[in-house]
Amino acid sequence: MTVPSEQHPPAAMVVPRFFVKQRITVMVNRYEVRAAAPDGAEGHLLAFAEQKRMKLKEEITFYADESRSRAVFSFTARQRLDVHAQHDVFDEYGTVIGCFSKQFGASLLRSTWNLSAPGLESVGRERRPVIAILRRIWELIPYLGDVWVPFVFHFDFVDTATGATVMVSERQKAIRDRYEVTVPDPRLDFRVAASMAVALDALQSR
Secondary structure (H helix, E strand, O other), X not given: OOOOOOOOOOOOOOOOEEEEEEEEOOOEEEEEEEEEOOOOOEEEEEEEEEXXXXXXXXXXXXXXXXXXXXXXXXXXXXXXXXXXOEEEEEEOOOOEEEEEEEOOOHHHOOOEEEEEEOOEEEEEEEOOHHHHHHHHHHHOOOOHHHHOOOOOOEEEEEEOOXXXXXXXXXXXXXXXXXXXXXXXXXXXXXXXXXHHHHHXXXXXXX
């Protein structure tokens, strides 16, 4: 379903397709967000993110490049150590441009997230319930569940009002986490979509 642009103007920054790749170090998880080239391959770097571990309040900052000289957007949890905390997405000037939160009850069997942006309310769920249950069993195995998840899982976000697809995150088969993200809804700002895509990996086991 296509939403007329005159009713809901597009976001300030729209990227219909991109990739997210995880790089693990001792104390920091790093993520590369790369554009999708016309041939479907990974293109130029759009943002570089870092997640510091052992923090009471979850926060991830996205930089323009690996030099980390310029922060371009970020997301921060409103509450500390809360599995269903609301996370606000900020632009580089500190203005809130979207938010997301995990539905704790629904996520016990199938991870479910709320995702909001101006003019848009959506909900995202793991595509395959059976894989969701198998993944939870795997994550209970000491050590293995923390370092490697063998299941390929996907998330589909839909508009709560129309049921139209807003965003899709598909995990690729790779040793390190790698995701292909498509955003068919132009109301969803790239910075909000990228934040949600990284959170699906960084916060998934919370």
